[in-house]
Amino acid sequence: MIRRVFVLIGHSLRRVRAALIVLAILLAGFQFLLTQVAAYLMRRNGFNQLSDFIPDFIRTAVGPEGLAFMSFGGVVSLGYFHPIVMTTLVGLTIAIATETTGEIEMRFVDLTLARPLGRQTLVVRTIVVLVVAGALMLVTMMAGTWIGLSCCVPADADPPGAGVIVRLAMSLATVMTCWAGITLAIGVVSRRRAVAASITGLLALSTYLLDYLGRAWEPAATISRLSPFHYFEPMAVITTQSLSAANATVLIAVGIAGAIASYVAIGRRDI
Amino acid sequence: MGRVASDPSPLDPSTPGTSPSAIRLEQISKTYGSISAVDRLSFDVHQGEIFGFLGLNGAGKTTTIRIILDLVRPTAGRAFVFGLSCREQSLSVRARIGFLPGELGFYEDMTGRATLKVLARLNDVIVDRARQAELLERMQLSTRDLNRKIREYSTGMKRKLGIVQAFQADRPLVILDEPTEGLDPLMQDALYELLLDTRRRGRTVFMSSHVLSEVERVCDRIGLLRRGELALVSSVPDVRKMAARQVRITFREDVKVDSAGLAAELPNNCEMVDRTPLAWTLRVRGPLGPLLAAAARYRIEDIEVREPHLEEVLKTYYQEQTAGR
Numbered sequence: 001m002i003r004r005v006f007v008l009i010g011h012s013l014r015r016v017r018a019a020l021i022v023l024a025i026l027l028a029g030f031q032f033l034l035t036q037v038a039a040y041l042m043r044r045n046g047f048n049q050l051s052d053f054i055p056d057f058i059r060t061a062v063g064p065e066g067l068a069f070m071s072f073g074g075v076v077s078l079g080y081f082h083p084i085v086m087t088t089l090v091g092l093t094i095a096i097a098t099e100t101t102g103e104i105e106m107r108f109v110d111l112t113l114a115r116p117l118g119r120q121t122l123v124v125r126t127i128v129v130l131v132v133a134g135a136l137m138l139v140t141m142m143a144g145t146w147i148g149l150s151c152c153v154p155a156d157a158d159p160p161g162a163g164v165i166v167r168l169a170m171s172l173a174t175v176m177t178c179w180a181g182i183t184l185a186i187g188v189v190s191r192r193r194a195v196a197a198s199i200t201g202l203l204a205l206s207t208y209l210l211d212y213l214g215r216a217w218e219p220a221a222t223i224s225r226l227s228p229f230h231y232f233e234p235m236a237v238i239t240t241q242s243l244s245a246a247n248a249t250v251l252i253a254v255g256i257a258g259a260i261a262s263y264v265a266i267g268r269r270d271i
Numbered sequence: 272m273g274r275v276a277s278d279p280s281p282l283d284p285s286t287p288g289t290s291p292s293a294i295r296l297e298q299i300s301k302t303y304g305s306i307s308a309v310d311r312l313s314f315d316v317h318q319g320e321i322f323g324f325l326g327l328n329g330a331g332k333t334t335t336i337r338i339i340l341d342l343v344r345p346t347a348g349r350a351f352v353f354g355l356s357c358r359e360q361s362l363s364v365r366a367r368i369g370f371l372p373g374e375l376g377f378y379e380d381m382t383g384r385a386t387l388k389v390l391a392r393l394n395d396v397i398v399d400r401a402r403q404a405e406l407l408e409r410m411q412l413s414t415r416d417l418n419r420k421i422r423e424y425s426t427g428m429k430r431k432l433g434i435v436q437a438f439q440a441d442r443p444l445v446i447l448d449e450p451t452e453g454l455d456p457l458m459q460d461a462l463y464e465l466l467l468d469t470r471r472r473g474r475t476v477f478m479s480s481h482v483l484s485e486v487e488r489v490c491d492r493i494g495l496l497r498r499g500e501l502a503l504v505s506s507v508p509d510v511r512k513m514a515a516r517q518v519r520i521t522f523r524e525d526v527k528v529d530s531a532g533l534a535a536e537l538p539n540n541c542e543m544v545d546r547t548p549l550a551w552t553l554r555v556r557g558p559l560g561p562l563l564a565a566a567a568r569y570r571i572e573d574i575e576v577r578e579p580h581l582e583e584v585l586k587t588y589y590q591e592q593t594a595g596r
Contacts, residue, residue, distance in 0.1 A: 007392045015378070107376025111436065114340055114370035115393045116362045271342040 004117055008125040012099060013132065023092060024136055028144030031079040035148025038075035042154045047071055073160040074238065076145060080168035081234035086175070086208070089137060093176050094200050096130050097183035102193035104271055119266045123184065127259060130180045138169040160238065167243040168234055174251035178228045179204060181258025188262040189269065228254060291354035293318045293444050293475035294339060299348035301334055308334040310499040311348070316477050316492075318353075318443075321470050323486035323507075324479040325585065326496035332479040333373055335496070336448055339477075340370060352444060366395050371437035373448035373479070375429050379422035383412065383432050386421060387439070394440045406435045409461050426453035434462060438469070445469060447478040451485055463489050487581040495588055502588050507581060514579030515542070515554035518562065522549050523570040536565050 013020075041047055050070050079085055100122045103109040113119060142165055149159050160168075183200045190196035207227035214224020224230050231247040294316035301309045309331040316322040326332045337343040339350050341361040350357040352364040377386055391398040407417070410431040421429065430453045437445060451459045466476050466489050480486050486493055487507060495503040503510070525548035528536065537543065537553075538561035545552040549572075555562055559576065566574075 004393050004395070007389065011389050103376070106378075107372060107374045108378060110340075110342065110370070110372040110374070110376060111390055112393055113342060114365060114368060114372070115390070116366040116395050117393060118362065268344075270344060271337070 001118075001121075004115075005121055005124060005128075008112070008117075008121060009128050009132075012125060012129045016096065016129070016133065019092075019095075020133055020136055023088060024140040027079075027085065027088065027137055028140040028147075030082075030085065031141050031144030032148040034079045035076050035145060036152060038072045039153050039157065041075065042072050042157050072157045073164070076149070077160055077164065077168055077234065077238050079141065079145065080165075080172055081232070085141075085172075089134075089172060089176055090179050090204050091201070092133060092137065093130065093179045094183045094197050094204070096133055097126060097180050098187045098190075098193045098196045098200075099126050099129070100266070101187040101190050101196045105192050109271055113271060119271070120263050123188070123259070123263045123266055126184065127180075130176075134173060134176050134180075138173055142166065142169055161241070164238060164241055167237050167241070171232060171234055171237055171243055171248070174248045174255075175228065175232045177255035178231075178251040178258075179255075181255030181262075182228075183258070184262035185258040185265070188265045290318060291351070292316060293320075293353060294322075294477055295351040295354075296335070296339075297349045297351075299335065299338060299350055300346045301331075301338060301343060302346045307499050309338070309345075309496075312496075312499075312501050313348075314494050314501060314504050316475060318475050319470060319473050320491040321466055321476040321478070321489050323490035323493040324477060324496065325481065325483070325486060325493055326479070327481060330496040331499040332496055333448055336370075336446055336477075336479060339446065340365065340368065367443050369437040369440055369442040369445040371433045371445075371447040371450055373452070375433045377421045377429060377432070380420055382418055382420055383424070383428075384417040386432065387417070387436055390436045391439060396440055398439045399441070402441055403435065403439045406438050406465075409465055410435055410458065411461070427455055427458060430454055431458065434465070438465065442474070444475045444477065447476065449480060450478055451480070451482060459485065483580070483582040483585055493581075495585060497588060510581055510584050511579050514581075514584040515556045516559070516579055517544070517552065517577040518555050518559065519550060519552045519575040519577075520566050521572040521575075523572045525549060526551075526569050536568075538562055538565060541565075 041050075047070055100109070103112070103122070109122070112122070145165055146162075153159065179200070182203070183196070186200050186203075187193070187196040190199075208229050210220070210224050211227040211229035211232075213220040214227070214230060215221075228251055231244075231250045233244060233247060237243055292315040296312050296314055299309055299312040300307065312331075312335060324332050324335070334343060338345050339352060339357055341357050341364065344358070353367055355364050355367075357364050381389075387403070391403070407413075412428070412431055412435065416424075416428065421432070424432070430450070434447075434450065437447065450462060454462060463485065466478075469476055470491075478486075478490070490507055492504065492506045493510060494501060505513075527548070533543070533546075540555055540557045541562050542554045543551065544554055551566070553562065563574070
């Protein structure tokens with residue numbers, strides 16, 4: 001049985017390898033680029049000029065965490081919570097996590113499940129592919145940052161430590177885990193991949209906006225706790241140099257719950 | 272490493288009883304909301320036979336097949352393959368089945384070769400290369416064809432690839448859903464030969480179809496599904512017997528008998544279809560003896576008997592279905 005699970009994993013990875021390689025290169029390139037932007041601003045004394053432009057009331061409103069990214073380390077770290085990066089990673093997670101739904105829709109699953117393979121094998125396969133893909137993205141992103149910091153950086157720059165970068169990547173991993181679980185759970189009860197992906201995508205977008213709303217508007221703060229992004233606090237990682245265990249626990253718990261739900265549900269549904 | 276595909280092993284040694292049915296359905300029902308797809312379906316498919324599962328579109332053939340494969344869960348009833356429960360022993364059941372789906376969901380961007388390779392490796396046995404090569408030759412799929420992406424395949428080529436993947440692990444039971452859909456006549460013949468070979472080697476074939484001529488040609492028994500209910504299970508010769516034979520008798524000289532006299536002369540199992548002074552065309556149910564005895568009074572030139580086709584019987588059932596709606 002294990003051999004057959006690996007056959008399925010290999011099949012899935014072969015199918016997505018081109019997309020994974022391209023995305024990994026782009027994300028690593030983006031991290032490298034940010035190190036060079038930070039270096040450029042540093043050489044041009046740009047951080048002090050940017051700081052001078054910000055009015056006091058904004059300084060008060062955003063607090064020290066909000067201003068933390070206006071430093072060499074802040075700009076370098078931006079690649080781990082930039083909306084483009086977040087969208088790419090959550091989008092990739094949704095695309096992979098709906099693979100089983102897609103196979104049910106296109107009936108490839110009739111060919112695989114006509115063989116002695118448990119239905120849950122498909123969920124296990126998807127989880128493994130998610131882990132491999134997520135790890136590849138985050139490792140290449142960190143490699144991009146490391147390469148960028150290893151060259152062309154001013155001597156007086158204060159780059160973020162390796163620990164901070166790793167924690168930022170881990171923080172991103174918890175978000176991806178959460179959305180992987182949500183997508184798996186939605187996908188396994190859907191008959192169409194596009195429907196599952198759209199629902200999850202809209203949910204991700206709306207909860208992302210809800211989190212922003214909650215941070216900017218006090219009355220929405222309570223309801224914004226429903227957003228997974230509420231528990232993603234990269235600025236806190238930068239300023240405190242630690243990853244909140246409580247936040248990570250919430251996101252990972254949601255991810256695991258979603259995975260368990262999909263594992264159970266696929267055994268009960270009609271294919 | 273898996274086992275190499277070899278002789279069929281329909282039963283685990285530990286399974287009690289000998290020679291169970293290849294497929295046994297007991298009161299299988301499946302409803303989707305208020306719609307009944309299959310209703311209290313019960314029948315047996317014997318080991319070593321080719322069983323044709325007939326029905327109009329939407330009759331419930333594919334649903335039944337999917338229940339056997341545990342892709343769909345029945346609302347009521349139980350299904351068994353070689354005595355194993357399709358629900359509780361699903362993996363063991365599927366280890367004994369080769370399956371050709373009606374809708375082939377191949378990845379279009381994969382080559383035929385890569386598809387066969389993945390599907391072969393998902394089996395619990397190692398597919399015999401010689402067996403695969405023989406199937407590819409029978410289905411006339413060349414190396415060049417296999418190296419092409421499936422998006423470049425015609426419907427018939429996809430079907431041929433589907434047939435190869437269904438037979439390549441050499442399972443004791445092969446389930447085929449509309450196997451000749453999209454195949455040209457030559458390939459249909461090749462498939463029929465493959466089915467007959469499969470039966471000769473002791474395997475069982477369960478095929479759904481709505482092509483009556485193919486069922487008549489290769490199947491030992493048929494089951495007719497009508498609106499989710501089993502309308503008929505019988506051997507093909509027995510079904511043929513249910514239909515009237517057409518008999519044409521030509522005479523050496525004019526037969527001078529009026530309608531009333533003819534009605535008195537003809538046995539009850541005969542029905543006159545056409546009549547000229549030199550020839551009668553009749554439909555006869557059952558034995559021909561009484562008709563021949565009646566006709567022997569006149570000087571017979573020739574007698575031509577046309578055996579009924581399965582189609583004639585089954586169309587009656589289909590028409591009943593249409594009328595019943």
